[in-house]
């Protein structure tokens with residue numbers, strides 16, 4: 396997925412719908428194997444997603460029935476998407492992600508579960524052609540992993556490789572995070588035995604290449620890579636990239652946001 400990132404002043408062709416002015420036409424979307432029902436304003440779905448625009452404005456059954464079934468999408472993922480669809484904002488903190496998605500909180504697996512949810516949300520945006528949504532998810536995922544020097548969970552790496560095309564920028568991010576931050580102590584008992592053996596060959600080869608490059612860059616200080624979420628954007632101009640990097644630098648990751656919120660004793 397090519398993400399055309401923030402900082403651009405380009406206006407989208409069609410005016411954004413607003414809750415007041417949008418037509419009241421709703422689409423019934425049934426999510427997951429239990430067919431959880433969501434009634435979503437059509438104007439928002441078709442404005443932000445090429446996929447829904449095609450399926451709801453074409454000569455298809457979905458358009459006529461005003462109904463779409465997505466049995467392989469999880470409600471937690473769709474909750475994040477619908478929240479973004481109407482607010483154009485992502486949950487700001489870790490606990491807000493749990494609250495908005497309604498993902499159940501398992502204190503032993505919090506980072507693993509939340510990272511997996513973020514990867515699934517990213518994949519949703521990729522599949523349903525909402526690049527802006529995917530980019531915002533990727534930004535948050537990158538920022539908190541970079542801020543904390545975390546390596547991605549093996550099970551999450553395997554899931555991402557199973558569900559994204561080989562050239563996807565999320566896979567590059569996973570390789571970079573692992574290459575920059577992994578050390579032996581990162582392997583703990585929280586991941587099942589033998590899971591390393593299941594790591595995709597493409598992932599391991601990319602890590603090898605990346606680490607070789609990092610070693611050769613050690614000689615040349617100017618070549619040393621400084622990871623930021625912006626490394627995974629396409630920007631048309633240098634100016635756009637600089638603006639974006641500044642914006643990312645000035646914003647907090649969802650984990651830091653969580654800590655400053657609890658320090659000031661505010662809700663989120």
Ligand SMILES: [Zn+2]
Nearest residue numbers: 400625628639
């Ligand atoms: Zn950027």
Ligand SMILES: [Zn+2]
Nearest residue numbers: 542648650651
């Ligand atoms: Zn942080």
